[in-house]
Amino acid sequence: MKRKAKVFRPTVFAFPYLAVTLVFVIVPLLLILVYAFRGQDGNFSLENFRLIFCGDGVNDAKDFLVRPLLKTLGIAAVSTAICLLIAYPVAYVLSSQPFRKMTVIALLFVVPMWINFMLRIFALKSILDTLGMENGYWMAVIGMVYDFFPYMLLPIYTVLANMDKSYVEASRDLGANPVRTFCKVTLPLSLPGIISGISMMFMPIFSSYAITGTMGDNHTSVIGSEIYSAFHYYEYGHGAALSFVLLIIVLFVVWLGNFLTRRSQKAPKGGKA
Amino acid sequence: MNKTSSRVYLAIRWAILVTVLLFIYLPLIMVIVYSFSTSKSIGGAFGDFTTGHYARFFENEALLTALKNTLIIGVVSATLATLLGTTAAIGIHYMKRKLRSAVDTASQITVVNAEIVTAMGFFLFIIFLRDTVQVPISFSFAWLIITHTVITTPYVILTVSPRLKQLNPNLLEAAMDLGAGKMRSLFTVMLPQLAGAMVSGFALAFTLSLDDFVVTSVNNLDTGVTTISTYVYDGLKRGFPNEIRALSTIIFAVVLVALVGYNVAKAKKGSKK
Numbered sequence: 001m002k003r004k005a006k007v008f009r010p011t012v013f014a015f016p017y018l019a020v021t022l023v024f025v026i027v028p029l030l031l032i033l034v035y036a037f038r039g040q041d042g043n044f045s046l047e048n049f050r051l052i053f054c055g056d057g058v059n060d061a062k063d064f065l066v067r068p069l070l071k072t073l074g075i076a077a078v079s080t081a082i083c084l085l086i087a088y089p090v091a092y093v094l095s096s097q098p099f100r101k102m103t104v105i106a107l108l109f110v111v112p113m114w115i116n117f118m119l120r121i122f123a124l125k126s127i128l129d130t131l132g133m134e135n136g137y138w139m140a141v142i143g144m145v146y147d148f149f150p151y152m153l154l155p156i157y158t159v160l161a162n163m164d165k166s167y168v169e170a171s172r173d174l175g176a177n178p179v180r181t182f183c184k185v186t187l188p189l190s191l192p193g194i195i196s197g198i199s200m201m202f203m204p205i206f207s208s209y210a211i212t213g214t215m216g217d218n219h220t221s222v223i224g225s226e227i228y229s230a231f232h233y234y235e236y237g238h239g240a241a242l243s244f245v246l247l248i249i250v251l252f253v254v255w256l257g258n259f260l261t262r263r264s265q266k267a268p269k270g271g272k273a
Numbered sequence: 274m275n276k277t278s279s280r281v282y283l284a285i286r287w288a289i290l291v292t293v294l295l296f297i298y299l300p301l302i303m304v305i306v307y308s309f310s311t312s313k314s315i316g317g318a319f320g321d322f323t324t325g326h327y328a329r330f331f332e333n334e335a336l337l338t339a340l341k342n343t344l345i346i347g348v349v350s351a352t353l354a355t356l357l358g359t360t361a362a363i364g365i366h367y368m369k370r371k372l373r374s375a376v377d378t379a380s381q382i383t384v385v386n387a388e389i390v391t392a393m394g395f396f397l398f399i400i401f402l403r404d405t406v407q408v409p410i411s412f413s414f415a416w417l418i419i420t421h422t423v424i425t426t427p428y429v430i431l432t433v434s435p436r437l438k439q440l441n442p443n444l445l446e447a448a449m450d451l452g453a454g455k456m457r458s459l460f461t462v463m464l465p466q467l468a469g470a471m472v473s474g475f476a477l478a479f480t481l482s483l484d485d486f487v488v489t490s491v492n493n494l495d496t497g498v499t500t501i502s503t504y505v506y507d508g509l510k511r512g513f514p515n516e517i518r519a520l521s522t523i524i525f526a527v528v529l530v531a532l533v534g535y536n537v538a539k540a541k542k543g544s545k546k
Contacts, residue, residue, distance in 0.1 A: 009367045010363060010364060010367055010455065010459065011364050011367050011368050011372075012364065013360040013361070013363045013364035013367075014360065014361045014363070014364025014365050014368065014376065015364065016357060016360060016361070017357050017358070017360065017361030017364070017380075017426065017430075018361075018376065018379075020357060020422075020423060020426070021379050021380065021382075021423075024395070024398070024419065024420075024423045025379070025382050025383055025394075025423060026379070026382075027398065028391075028393075028394025028395055028397060028398045029382070029394055031394060031397040031398060031401050032390065032393060032394055032397060034401075035397055035401075086293060089289050090289060090290065090293050093286040093289050093290055094290070096286065098283075099286070099290070105290060107532075107536075108294060109293075109294070109297070111528070111529075111532060112297060112301070113480075114480060114528045114531075114532065115301070115521075115524060115525060115528055116483055116484055116501050116502060116505070116524065117484050117486070117502070118486060118501065118502040118505040118506055118509075119501070119505060119517070119520070119521045119524060120300070120301070121505075121509070122304070122505050122508075122509060122513070122517055122521065123300035123301050123303065123304040123315075123521060124300045125509060126300065126303070126304065126307075126314070126315035126316065126513070127299065127300045127303055127315060127316050129314065129315075130314045130315055130316030130317055131316070146296075146297075146300075149297070203385075203387060204387075204388065206387050206389070207387050207388040207389035207390075207392075207487050209389070209487075210486045210487070210490075210502070210506055213506070213510065214506060214509040214510060223389075224387070224388075224389040224487070227389050227390075227393060228389065228490075228491065231393060231396060231491065236397065236400065239393060240393070240397065243389070243390045243393050243394075246387050246389070246390055247386070247387070247390055249387075250385060250386055250387050250390070254385050
């Protein structure tokens with residue numbers, strides 16, 4: 001009993017951070033709600049949402065939310081898929097012998113993370129321009145893949161490098177060929193890394209208007225650029241409503257990511273027990 | 274037969290790594306090479322050797338200011354984030370489980386949220402205070418530092434927390450049993466053990482701040498404060514100023530020296546043990 005009373009609980013140390021979070025994280029989120037649900041006259045209103053879902057009679061309603069959102073989902077899905085298709089083999093090779101011990105090579109793949117991403121985009125765009133590639137959808141996709149590659153590679157590599165190799169050996173010993181072993185053992189076990197890699201890339205693309213702005217054309221955009229221009233033209237309510245919708249999507253994706261991770265981690269553990 | 278097939282397999286794996294590394298580094302290397310060239314396009318006919326881009330870089334007030342701003346915002350916000358994040362991690366570590374998970378969730382908000390939504394929240398914070406509460410406030414250099422601190426602090430917590438969990442709690446209790454006050458035990462026993470994690474946290478916060486584009490581009494309204502990211506973005510949209518080649522080369526060199534230095538120091542430390 002006496003010992004317990006002496007236990008040191010300096011929870012006060014978290015108070016400055018809690019205050020900062022309350023003022024600069026929670027309050028701004030609430031302000032997005034306030035501006036989203038506030039009409040021109042300052043009272044509660046759904047007019048911002050009516051505009052982005054139903055249009056205003058002049059512009060097509062789909063131009064406000066549905067089309068930018070579909071475009072964003074499209075470019076995010078395509079770039080993430082391509083990035084995964086390149087990153088997975090690289091991570092697989094890096095985690096295999098004899099590359100496992102060559103940490104310098106693994107390091108080479110992540111060095112670009114420390115160079116300002118806008119400068120990397122500058123370098124990439126310079127080369128693509130010289131090669132005669134025009135600004136547009138595919139240039140933006142290449143930009144996304146180039147920019148997010150290390151973030152996709154790292155989680156997959158970490159999972160593969162830390163994987164218990166005895167599962168693979170057991171599968172081989174039991175007569176499965178390498179392809180079957182990969183599909184039935186390695187790939188399922190690396191799912192948490194894949195999910196984490198996808199989540200490091202998919203959602204951030206929603207805000208990556210720096211890439212679509214410099215490498216895309218008039219038809220290439222992400223929802224982030226719509227929000228940016230709404231605020232840029234002082235349409236705070238409109239921008240806040242779009243931000244609110246994006247916030248809901250983020251919450252859903254986070255929930256989905258957690259759900260999938262839990263399921264993919266449950267499967268092998270269940271098998272063990 | 275088996276030997277040749279394994280040799281072919283090894284060659285294929287080397288080919289995958291080298292091809293991807295080539296794609297990653299070719300643009301960067303081309304920028305470095307052409308930073309000494311009079312050629313208008315990077316990758317075109319080389320033209321003559323010149324150091325003119327460097328001379329113009331050191332005369333380009335706007336670019337030098339952007340570089341200075343980037344570094345000041347990075348160092349100051351990373352320092353604040355390290356202080357705030359470390360104290361927060363200590364506080365959170367000693368919280369009861371329920372409170373701790375609530376605070377952990379709150380600290381993840383800016384990490385998982387779409388960057389553009391976080392940026393717009395910050396933006397509305399100032400707009401709301403200025404227009405609705407009528408506080409004489411505006412976007413400023415200090416505001417950029419605050420926003421960068423807020424978005425990078427969670428990463429410091431994520432870096433310091435695991436280290437805290439590894440610490441031996443008996444050491445702290447021993448210090449207190451031997452008569453050291455709470456504060457003294459904390460500063461002389463706990464903090465020295467956290468120093469490594471704090472340095473990693475600082476480095477992470479610093480690089481995240483350097484790389485930021487979205488929050489800065491939304492919150493530098495009316496201030497004219499540019500950072501490397503926003504400067505290069507504008508440069509790319511309006512046609513490239515060639516000084517960016519010189520800047521890229523310098524930054525690439527600095528990153529390389531820092532990484533090699535860090536790894537050599539780490540290797541030396543390891544061999545001493």
